[in-house]
């Protein structure tokens with residue numbers, strides 16, 4: 001692998017670990033609601049697809065308690081998948097890690113899953129890309145299958161520019177555990193790569209596809225989790 005993306009990944013990865021350790025993006029609450037959704041699933045969950053799995057560190061722990069048979073992770077970073085292979089060692093299941101764009105890998109797959117999970121990855125797609133991947137997720141779930149989507153979202157009427165000002169202002173004021181240069185790095189990443197959808201739009205798209213949708217009850221206006229069940 002070209003060393004530059006690997007270095008960029010490890011820089012970002014260290015900052016992301018600090019964000020998780022400080023719970024700035026509510027990973028703790030979402031892990032709680034993930035475990036609750038897994039425990040309340042209509043059918044037991046044996047197969048899992050993780051879209052934009054990153055290092056899979058948190059989902060590996062959430063899944064370890066329910067005894068799954070197969071885990072598949074998609075990510076476009078080779079370095080992330082190498083980390084995922086390490087953290088998934090706690091999971092006694094068959095594992096597959098596929099390198100590439102999750103939307104393309106999913107579209108060309110002929111497998112179906114009991115749970116499709118995605119944490120902080122779908123906001124990188126355009127709104128059209130988000131609608132398409134939600135339809136593909138629906139098509140690749142078993143009956144009554146679950147789709148758990150954790151992500152950054154905008155409020156109704158909030159433009160992307162207004163969102164970015166609000167989100168980056170929040171980082172500057174409320175994320176003291178990051179150094180200024182680390183805050184700058186996240187701000188640059190947000191400007192370049194983040195296209196969060198409006199939460200109500202995501203719920204409307206999911207409902208029109210056929211999902212029943214619930215929102216995890218967190219008191220936060222940027223970080224959200226949608227719990228969707230295939231009808």
Ligand SMILES: C[S@@+](CC[C@H](N)C(=O)[O-])C[C@H]1O[C@@H](n2cnc3c(N)ncnc32)[C@H](O)[C@@H]1O
Pocket residue numbers: 051052053054055056057058074075076077080100101102103118119120121124
């Ligand atoms: C913020 S990290 C989240 C990682 C992990 N899901 C978590 O919550 O800790 C976003 C991940 O999505 C991956 N990603 C972004 N766009 C992607 C795409 N189109 N296809 C596959 N992976 C993607 C990135 O490489 C990165 O590993």
